[in-house]
Each structure stands twice: as C-alpha cells, then as structure tokens.
Amino acid sequence: MSLKDLKIKTGVVKRLFKEEKSYHKEVSEQKKRIEKITIGGADKYDIAKQNEVLDESQQMIHEVKNRLREAHKVLQDLVNKQDPSWVGTEELKQAEDILKEVESEL
Template sequence: MTLKELKIKTNVVKRIYKEHIGYGKEAEYQQKRIDKLIADNADEADVRKQKEVLDETLQMIPDVKQRFAKAYKELEDKVEDPQYEGSDELQEARTVLAEITIEE
C-alpha cells in the first residue's frame, strides 16, 4: 500500500465518523421536532410524516456504524505496517485513531 492509500483510508475514517455524528444529531433534532408537533397538537399527518423521517434516519445508523468499524479496523491494520514509519501520513493516521473511537 502506498502513502496515498494510507491517506485515503485516514480520510475515509474521518468522513464516515462525521456521517455517523450527523445521523445522531439528525435523529435528536427529528425527535425534538416530533415532540414539539405533538405538544402543539399538530395535524396527525404531519406527525406521522416526521416519524417516518426519524425512522429513516435511525435505519441509517447501524449501517454507518458497521462501515465505520470496518474502515477503522482497516486503518488500524495499516498503521502497523513498518513501511510507513516516519511519514506524515502515518502520524496523521495515528492521530485520527487516537482522537476517534468506536462507540458501542
């Protein structure tokens, strides 16, 4: 694997992590929106539609977690390769692995 591929794997982990965080925030936002609609006695169709949006968001979270875990593991494996020793790309990959953890 080349340094470019290591950099790509590092960026994949960062991108999927951001996606995971985004879906979590979206789910929280949707739940608050549904709660507000219910509190305001909104039309049942509006509430039902927002629940559908929330369900779609929640369905994406396991997929993103799985893709993130796979990408994270692949990056962990590549960091162990001695051919990258001393490179900036290796340092960045190690930093990303240290800052981002897999949540269960």
C-alpha cells in the same frame, strides 16, 4: 500499500466518523421537532411522517457505524503493517490520531 493509500483510508474513516456524528445530531433535532409538533396539535399524518424520518435517520446511524467499524479495521491493519518509510510522516500521524479518536466512540 503506499502512503497515498494510507491517506485515502484515513480520509474514509474521518468522513464516516463525521457522518455518524451528523446523523446523531439529526436524530436529536428530529426528536425535538416531533415533540414540538405533537404539543402543537399537528395532524396525525404529519406526526407519522416525521416519525418515519426519525426511523430512517436511526437506521442510517447503524449502517454508518458498521461501515465505520470496517473502515477503522482496515486502517488499523494498514497502520499495523506500516512501511518503514512511513515513520515520522504526517500521514501516519493523522491515521494514528483518527484511529484513537474513533476508537473511543466505537
């Protein structure tokens, strides 16, 4: 594996981590939206549709989290088997930093 591969794998983990946070935010906003339209006396159909959107977002959290776990494992394995020429490189530092950040969330 090359330094370029390390950079790519790091980017994948960063993207999935950001995507997971985005879905958590979306779920929170959707719950508020449902509460607001329920209090406002919205049509049952509208409420049901909003609940479907909420369910889909919650499912995506699980899917993204599974992909994130897998990508994290791949990156961790790559860092553990690092090439001696990677020592002290910015790419290795970024990979180690994102691994620590994501690990606290998994």
